[in-house]
Amino acid sequence: MACRITEIVIDAQDPNRLAAFWCEVLGYVELDREADGSIQIGPPGAEAGGALPTVVIGAGRDPRPGKLPVHFDLNATDRDQEAELARLLALGAVPADVGQSGEESWHVLADPEGNEFCLLRARVKPV
Structure with missing residues (x-):
């Protein structure tokens, strides 16, 4: 099991x-x-x-130092990555720096409380 x-x-x-x-x-x-x-x-x-x-x-949230050990990876379902990035930023997400090189195919963002997540390039089917 x-x-x-x-x-x-x-x-x-x-x-x-x-x-x-x-x-x-x-x-x-x-x-x-x-x-x-x-x-x-x-x-x-x-x-x-x-x-x-x-x-x-x-x-409730205790302050945390550094990068989160777990995060969400997101893929858009109905638009390309750049259009989805614009939508996420308009909703209140902000770019986050977790040490990426700038050559990645994904964007690292943070939600309104600083929780990092990644917007990947692929478009996936909705569930």
Whole structure:
């Protein structure tokens, strides 16, 4: 028997803002909101433990030094990389420097709370 990723958890100083950002970026919706302030987001119609992992954004964050050990890699589904980059920047993402050379085929960005993620070049089919 194997395990499967069911949720990805992100701590946030402002869960509402971060959930709204990632919902816009990924085309996700709010699925659940807990009394402790955590917000679960995912594809429309998804549920906890379903086929696709959901994202849980919880309140509270201790300062962290340096580059995150885990990050999202994103691919656009309906536009080229440059058009998607412009959309992400308009939503509040900012370029991030994690030591890349400048020759990469991807862009390193950070969400409104500084969590790094990469925008890759390939266009993929929507789920």
